[in-house]
Amino acid sequence: MNFKCDKCGKPATIHLTEIVDGDKLEKHFCQNCASTDGITIQAEVPIGQLLEDFVLQSGGENEPPELVCEVCGMGFSEFRDNGLLGCPNDYDVFADSMAGILERAQEGAVQHIGKVPFGSDDVQKRQTAILRLRSELKTAVSGENYERAAAIRDQIKELES
């Protein structure tokens, strides 16, 4: 269907539907008349840029460029893309950034009140230490630093016992 601009009669490219007091009102404008009337956002801005701006805005203003977990190397954007975290430490590293995601997924809940493991008091602290050691162990092994690797293994064993 070809509409003509309500103002100048040129072919219309902008179509508006307004509902005023329950009545439907359709308006048609050409690009020029629409932008003089301030109806459209500046048409020169390419769509790609608009999207980019939108993504940057909605990405959260308080968010630093990229959060990366030093233990597992997972970046926040990677988590956002595939929905899976890299290691337990990510819950702390990404705590602020994923607060919204978590709240949406969990009906706004932020505190676990269910079952806890036996002797869970310093469980978490010890767990993070082990996790960190394991990542160091990986580096040591891939760097063929076997002496260091053996020392780390002992430390892990001690913490796990």
Add this chain to the structure above:
Amino acid sequence: MDLSDLARRPTEWLRGTGGMSDVVISSRVRLARNLAGMPFLGRCSAEQTVEIEHRLRDCILAAGFADETIYVDIDQADEIDRGLLVERHLISRQHANGDHRRGVAFSPSETLAIMVNEEDHLRLQVLRSGLELDDAVAEAIAADNRLEESLSFAFHRKYGYLTACPTNVGTGLRVSVMLHLPALKMTGEIEKVFRAAHDMRLALRGLYGEGTEATGDFFQISNQTTLGKSEEQIIREFCVDTLPHIIEYERRAREVLLSKRAIAIDDRADRSLAVLRAAKLISSDETMYLLSLIRMGVTLGQCRDLDLATLNELFLMTQPAHLQKMLGRKLEPFERAEARATYIRQRIEAACK
């Protein structure tokens, strides 16, 4: 191990017994856990994946959950065996299709199953026939406690048990029931259930859970929220606040159908049975459709030739991997259609004697 025996016997949780078994086929409870001090699976090296699998396998087998716990190396299992385990709900489709070191342990009764290296290091599930969630969750927690005697699971003071996906964090508890809702489907009211479930933050899925469509008359309904509620609270909300309404709704729809034209239900059930007794070739979809109509007839006392246990058995045994395992070879779809029809005829003749 050889899984041929499995393919020849029905499974405990499809006995057709338990609470509300006219509508509730089975109950399932699952806990997600990860080993402390290890990355989640997506960030594990191949060696770490193997290490986790070894450690969990050893601990699970040593925990003595059953007289003889069965352990299957999924990465060593062939396609038919993996399909068989999926059809029996012992593993997820995702677990069947991975390409890393992984396994599953289950009790001979198949009511307890533990997947190793699925999305989380450990996924423990308890299955029951009918609506028996209290019992199922108690067994799951007892099994979890037993494992915690020798394993330390990733735990956070604030977030609880930590999982690879934050949608499982906290209790790691997912409860679900498989429902047979033919009358709501027939009257078109099922849409209302979908909407209500959505509003109550429940997920409605097909027969095989996540990623499967809710088609036919069978649905799985499960909780979504795992954090900020205790295990008891999750079960209570699910069993008291939600489920009875859906069950009641389905029962009422069945009664309306019955009071309007009992003979129509009888007619559909008996015709379905006649087709199953006569067919020489039959697809999986048609089988499901006909069995569903018979099942509704049986629960309304209109069809007395078969019982729920036999119907459930037919649902299970007529699926592709079961047929192939029973015959001991890979079958093309047209061969399966024949094998399925033959199996159904024999099974029904035996049951109707």
